[in-house]
Amino acid sequence: xxxxxxxxxxxxxxxxxxxxxxxxxxxxxxxxxxxxxxxxxxxxxxxxxxxxxxxxxxxxxxxxxxxxxxxxxxxxxxxxxxxxxxxxxxxxxxxxxxxxxxxxxxxxxxxxxxxxxxxxxxxxxxxxxxxxxxxxxxxxxxxxxxxxxxxxxxxxxxxxxxxxxxxxxxxxxxxxxxxxxxxxxxxxxxxxxxxxxxxxxxxxxxxxxxxxxxxxxxxxxxxxxxxxxxxxxxxxxxxxxxxxxxxxxxxxxxxxxxxxxxxxxxxxxxxxxxxxxxxxxxxxxxxxxxxxxxxxxxxxxxxxxxxxxxxxxxxxxxxxxxxxxxxxxxxxxxxxxxxxxxxxxxxxxxxxxxxxxxxxxxxxxxxxxxxxxxxxxxxxxxxxxxxxxxxxxxxxxxxxxxxxxxxxxxxxxxxxxxxxxxxxxxxxxxxxxxxxxxxxxxxxxxxxxxxxxxxxxxxxxxxxxxxxxxxxxxxxxxxxxxxxxxxxxxxxx
Numbered sequence: 001x002x003x004x005x006x007x008x009x010x011x012x013x014x015x016x017x018x019x020x021x022x023x024x025x026x027x028x029x030x031x032x033x034x035x036x037x038x039x040x041x042x043x044x045x046x047x048x049x050x051x052x053x054x055x056x057x058x059x060x061x062x063x064x065x066x067x068x069x070x071x072x073x074x075x076x077x078x079x080x081x082x083x084x085x086x087x088x089x090x091x092x093x094x095x096x097x098x099x100x101x102x103x104x105x106x107x108x109x110x111x112x113x114x115x116x117x118x119x120x121x122x123x124x125x126x127x128x129x130x131x132x133x134x135x136x137x138x139x140x141x142x143x144x145x146x147x148x149x150x151x152x153x154x155x156x157x158x159x160x161x162x163x164x165x166x167x168x169x170x171x172x173x174x175x176x177x178x179x180x181x182x183x184x185x186x187x188x189x190x191x192x193x194x195x196x197x198x199x200x201x202x203x204x205x206x207x208x209x210x211x212x213x214x215x216x217x218x219x220x221x222x223x224x225x226x227x228x229x230x231x232x233x234x235x236x237x238x239x240x241x242x243x244x245x246x247x248x249x250x251x252x253x254x255x256x257x258x259x260x261x262x263x264x265x266x267x268x269x270x271x272x273x274x275x276x277x278x279x280x281x282x283x284x285x286x287x288x289x290x291x292x293x294x295x296x297x298x299x300x301x302x303x304x305x306x307x308x309x310x311x312x313x314x315x316x317x318x319x320x321x322x323x324x325x326x327x328x329x330x331x332x333x334x335x336x337x338x339x340x341x342x343x344x345x346x347x348x349x350x351x352x353x354x355x356x357x358x359x360x361x362x363x364x365x366x367x368x369x370x371x372x373x374x375x376x377x378x379x380x381x382x383x384x385x386x387x388x389x390x391x392x393x394x395x396x397x398x399x400x401x402x403x404x405x406x407x408x409x410x411x412x413x414x415x416x417x418x419x420x421x422x423x424x425x426x427x428x429x430x431x432x433x434x435x436x437x438x439x440x441x442x443x444x445x446x447x448x449x450x451x452x453x454x455x456x457x458x459x460x461x462x463x464x465x466x467x468x469x470x471x472x473x474x475x476x477x478x479x480x481x482x483x484x485x486x487x488x489x490x491x492x493x
Contacts, residue, residue, distance in 0.1 A: 030066070030076065031185035032218075032324035033058035033211035041294075042207040049086030049118060051195070054295055054313075055320035056080040056209055058173065058189065059418060067327075070361030070439075071418060076177055078128055078154075078191055079421070080169040080209070081320040083295065083313070084118040090298035091116055092306040095163040095424070115302055115309040120156060120167045123198040127151030128171035131190035134179040138208065139192040151194045159422045159429050164312040166422050168320070169193055187213050214324050219256040220351055222325065223249065223332040224318035226425060227291050228262040229307045232269035234335070237457060240394045242270045243491050245335040250284050252484055253339055254348035257284060257326065261291045261314040263303045275491060288317075315423040323417040328354055328370070330414045333425060336456040337412070338398060339372070340478050342446050353447045354414075361441075366419040368438025369428040374411035374450035377401040378464035378471035394489070395482035401453050404475045405468035410442070412450045451478055 035056045043052040060076030061067055092113035129151045131137045154171030171193070177185075194206040234241055249255045260267055267287055268276050279285040292299035292310040302309045315331060322329045332339065341349040361367050381402025390399045413428055419438045420428035428438070454463045464471035 030060045030063065031058070031180065032214040033189050034214060034321050034324050036188065036210050036212040039210060042209055043085075044205045044207055046084065046195075046197075046205060047086070048088065049084055051120075051205065051207070052083045052085055052295075053080045053169075053193070053207055053209060054083050055317040056211060057320055057324040058191075058211060059323045061418065068363040069358055070365065070367040070416065072364050072366045074418065075172045077170060077172045078193075078209075079320055079323060080193060081316045082120065082167040082169060084120060084167070085296045085298065086118040087298050089118040090296070090302060092302050092309055093162070110308070111306040112308050113306040114163060114312055115299055115306075116165050117298065119158065119160070119165050120195075121197050124156050125196040125198065126154040126156055126169045126171065127194045127196075128154050128169070128173070129192050129194070130173055130176035131192070134176055134183060134186060135189040135191065136186045138190045151192075154193075157421060161429070163424045164316075164422060164429070166312070166316055168316075168421055169195075185213055189213065219326040221255050221328045221330065221354055222257040222259065222322055223255050223330040224259040224315065224322070225261055226308060226311050226331070226333045227303070227314050228260065228334060229264045229266060229303075231262065231266035231335075233266075234457070235270040237391075238396060239392055240485075241335050241397055241456070242267070243275070244395060244397065244485050245338070246279065246285070247488065247491065248338065248481055248485065249332065252347050252481070253341075254350040254352075255330075255332075256351075257286065258332075259286045259288065259318055259322075261288045261317075263290065263292045263300075263307060263310065265289045288314075291317075312422070312424055315425075316421075319415060319417040319420055319423060326417065327358070328414050329417050330372070330412060331423065331425060332412070336397070336453045337374070338451045338453070338478060338481065339412075339448060340451055340481070341448050342477055344447070345480055350448070353443070357441065357443065357447075362439075366416065366438045367441055368416055368419040369440045370414040371410045371440065371442045372412040372414060372448050372450055373408040373443075373445050374452045375404040375408050375475070376452050376454045376464045376467050376471065377475070378403045378405075379455045379461055381474055393486065395485040397453050397456050398451070398478050399482045401455060402475060403464075403471050404451075404473050405464055405471045406473055407468050408445055408449065411452065414443070451475075 041052050041054050043050045056078060058078050061071055061074045093116050094113045129139050131139050152171060152174045154169055157168040157170055159166045189211045191209045192206050193209060194204055196204045231242055250258055280287060291314055292303040295310060295313060299310050318329060341353055344352050379401050390396045411426060413423060413426060415423060415428050422429045455461050
C-alpha cells in the first residue's frame, strides 16, 4: 500500500499525464476496442444505397476505480458511426444558425458547405450480438435474419440539424462478456450489428464488425484536424508551416496523439514520405489520407468543389474512435491555429492545464464540451523583421503575425468522446434524449487560448480587420514558440 501510494504521489508531482483517469478504468477491467486497422469498412446494400459502418469502438466506465470526475457510470457498450451512402441523395449545404451570417469569419476563397445525404428510415431498430466464446468466434451469417431474437437490443442515436445529419448505433454488449472475468477480453472481438426496417420492404440486414483490443494507456489529450487539402501548395508558400504545427503541438505543448485527415493525400506531399513515416512510426500521428473518397464516392465528387464537405463526418469518425483512446479530444482544425498557455508556457503545459480542470469537475456529472477561446492575428507588429525572411524560417507563421483583434471568441472545442457523439467544428451535439446531456465548461484564456493566424496565407491578408474592424493589439505571448522551433533547426528524417 505504501509503495503504491508513493508511486502515485511521485507520478503526480512529476506531471505524468499517463496517470489520467482512463488508465484507472483499464486497471479496473474495462477493456477498450476500435475497428481493426486495414480492414475494409463493413457495408451492406439497403434500398438504393449502402449502409456502412465507418468507425466503431467499445468502451465502458464502471467499477470502483472508474473515472468519476466529469463522467457518468456507463456499461460496456458498442458505438458505431453509420453512413447511408446513396449517390442520388448527396448534396452540399452551407449551415445556417438563425440570423448569424453563415460565412462570418470565413476565408472568402473557400466553400464551407457540408455534405448532407440520406439517413436511416424512421423506426429503424438495431441489435447486436457478440460472437461465440466471448466474441472470439464470428457469428454465422446464415443465422442472422431468422435469429433476430438472439440479438441484444440497442438504439439508434440520430442528429439532424443544418450542420449535419448523422446516425449512430449504440448497443450494450451484455452477458456474453461476463466470461471475460475468467478468460480476459479477446485480442479480437467479433460483433454483428443487425437492423430492422419497420416500414421498408427489406426487413433486416446485418453487418459483421471485427474490433481490435486497445492495450495502450488512455491518452489524456489528443487532437483531430478537419479534412485538409492543398498542404503541399501551402508548404511551398510557407516552407515549415506543417512541420512547425505538428512539432509544436505534439512535441512541445503535450498532445499525445494527432489524427490528420485530408482529402487529397497532400500531407505526404508536404512532409515527404520519410518524415511522414517517422511521425507515424513514433505512434504520435495517425494519417487518414483521401478521407472523403474512402468514405463515399459521393463525398469525393462533392469535395472537389466543397473541400470541407466531409468535415463533420471526420469528427464523427474521430470521436467514435477516440472514445476508446483518449480522455479529451481537441478539434484543432488546421495549421493556422496554435494553442498557447500563458499560465503554463513550459513543455507539456497543456496536460497540466487539462488535469487541473478535470480535477475540478463534479463527480458523476458528464462534461461533454470544454470551450477554448481564440484570437485572430494579423500580419505585422512591433519587433518583426522582413516578412520574406521570417516566412521562410522556422516559426514563420507565428513570427510574422504579432497583432491581434481585441475580441476573443469561442472557437475551439475540447470534447469528451464518451459523451460527445457528434460535433461540428466549434461545438458538440450530445444525444438529446440522454438523461445526462453533458455540462459545458469554458477555459480561461490565460490557461489556454488559440492563436488563429487568419492571414497566414498571402491571399488572406486583411482578413483579420474584415472580421473585427481593428487588429492592432500587440501580442508576444507565442514568442517562446518561435524560439523553440528555431533552436530545433530543420527537421531530420
